Amino acid sequence: MLSTRRSRVRAAAATGMAAVVVAVGAVTFNASAQEVQAAHPIPSPNPTLAPPPGSTKVAEVHVQKGTQTYTCAGGVFGPTSTPEARLVGQGGPIHHFAGPSWQSERDDSLVTATRIAAGPPSPDAIPELLLGVNSHTGSGILSPVTHIQRLHTSGGVAPTRSCTDGETASVPYDATYVFWAAP
Template sequence: MLNTKRSRVRALAGIGMAAVVAGIGTVTFNASAAETAPVAPAAVGADARAVSIPGIAAAIKPPKGSRPIGAYVVTDGTQNYTCVVAAGAATGGYTAGSTPEAQLVGTGGRIHHFGGPSWQSLRDKSLVTATKTAAVDKAGTIPELLLTINSHTGTGILGKADFISRLRTSGGVAPAGTCTAGQVVKVKYGAVYVFWDAPAAA
């Protein structure tokens, strides 16, 4: 049973990573020709910096010169919403922001994504938190984002990350309709997260 579950997770991760690298031009930010060459999916595990990244809208691109240091796909994730009820009202709506709870798999192993928002490597326990810098709305799904990392714990896989892109989103949208105080709804979602090492300020 355990081996079957692990096989399924690896298969999902492979599909997600293939989506990151398959047939899409590499995102480049003042990179050399050697750095912009597409890479075969088999090379992803060997060198995270060589991952080809999905097309990124101009509004959410990381700074020029940024290098990807890891790409991860959500294998099991929800956006969790708590009902907001105005004072004196009997019912409310899921109008506040969501809290993520997700497991990611990618170039650096497994990452736990949770409230903060925070990302923690399960391999070396390095941890980052971030704030939203820019967003691009998408119909029927949560938006794609650029997030700026504002704190680091540890010096492992995530130690050099400065920005995070949330790309290829699906699902995760808050339900419509009314709810009562204290109700929490968990909405499944998918995404690819890319961690970037930005150039030092001049």
């Protein structure tokens, strides 16, 4: 009887251990699948905003908290703004600020970029963009980046009210930033 109980306990322990091994294997497989997926470009919602063919995704981050700040000139806000945002996600956290600049909070690597293409205007959101990186500083996650997409935008549009020259207005916004390295 005691021998039978021990056999059942051993069998249960072995089954539990097998479940742990299977679970760990599934996590490893899922991580590998994510790594493979990250190595292939994701389709852009707008083909004019796609990175060069063969580009590799370096990081994808989302605005955790961000604003676009506009300065009044000639009684109106805009058309340009200064970003201030904390981005989080795969590759984050990243600080996005004037320049426009993006700096990794993990390794201090930094890039600046300029607009290559913009999506169609929207009255409710800043435009989606494709940007080309024009400078690199430091060594780290952003070092290989050549292109940045700003996608899935909401908010951040300049106020339409009248204003006094020099007055500023910070408008909350949301977006996803995808960082790409050329092939």
